[in-house]
Amino acid sequence: MKKSAFISDLLFTFSLSFIALLCILRYHRLNFFAALFLAAAFAAAVTLAVGGYLSDKRKKFFLKKSDEKEKEKLLLHLSLLPHRKQKEFFSTRLRGEIKNGVVETAEEIALVDFRFEPLPPDRLGAFIRRHSEKGKTLYCNDLTDESKRLCERFGVKVLVGTEVYSLLKKEDALPKKYFGEESFSEKKKRQFTLWFSKANSKRFLLAGALVLLTSLVTPFPYYYLVSGCILLTVAIVVRIFGREP
Numbered sequence: 001m002k003k004s005a006f007i008s009d010l011l012f013t014f015s016l017s018f019i020a021l022l023c024i025l026r027y028h029r030l031n032f033f034a035a036l037f038l039a040a041a042f043a044a045a046v047t048l049a050v051g052g053y054l055s056d057k058r059k060k061f062f063l064k065k066s067d068e069k070e071k072e073k074l075l076l077h078l079s080l081l082p083h084r085k086q087k088e089f090f091s092t093r094l095r096g097e098i099k100n101g102v103v104e105t106a107e108e109i110a111l112v113d114f115r116f117e118p119l120p121p122d123r124l125g126a127f128i129r130r131h132s133e134k135g136k137t138l139y140c141n142d143l144t145d146e147s148k149r150l151c152e153r154f155g156v157k158v159l160v161g162t163e164v165y166s167l168l169k170k171e172d173a174l175p176k177k178y179f180g181e182e183s184f185s186e187k188k189k190r191q192f193t194l195w196f197s198k199a200n201s202k203r204f205l206l207a208g209a210l211v212l213l214t215s216l217v218t219p220f221p222y223y224y225l226v227s228g229c230i231l232l233t234v235a236i237v238v239r240i241f242g243r244e245p
Contacts, residue, residue, distance in 0.1 A: 109135075
């Protein structure tokens with residue numbers, strides 16, 4: 001949940017609670033100022049409760065989103081590394097050494113093979129045939145269904161994507177700098193360009209007009225008038241200064 005959406009939800013909650021209770025109290029002919037005070041107090045209490053719930057939800061959302069983005073950076077980084085560098089990376093993190101093309105630790109021998117497409121079964125043959133008393137583990141981005149069945153059949157432990165990220169994060173072994181990290185910032189820039197497109201001015205105009213029309217049928221039109229005017233202003237700004245689609 002974005003911060004703007006979070007604030008918007010709180011404003012909406014306060015406004016709805018305030019107006020609803022104020023109308024009910026005035027319907028029962030309570031003094032206007034007393035009704036105003038009680039409605040404001042009630043709306044503030046409801047908003048605080050909703051704010052606490054949304055804040056906790058927002059923190060979890062951003063943590064999950066941050067982890068997902070970090071995982072994507074890691075997998076792209078590993079896939080861009082030459083295979084030799086991939087093995088060196090994991091031999092350092094797993095406190096092992098490279099022997100005959102695999103990473104060997106005290107507990108296991110590991111095949112490290114990150115690529116942009118699922119790992120095909122022909123890449124597993126030599127690793128599966130390798131004789132070892134230790135367990136065997138495969139570290140990769142993803143693998144084909146045939147490769148999965150092959151690993152299950154020969155008892156090869158498989159760690160892909162999220163599992164690799166979780167392991168490295170737990171060991172505080174994530175890279176300090178990622179290859180291809182700039183592509184993520186460019187994506188964010190492209191998204192901003194899309195939001196600030198001239199085509200969106202029609203949406204802001206329609207939303208502003210609907211909000212202003214709503215002010216005609218509500219007993220408390222000021223909130224709708226202000227919101228509608230803001231939306232219309234945004235529509236004008238986007239139309240004038242927005243980017244061409």
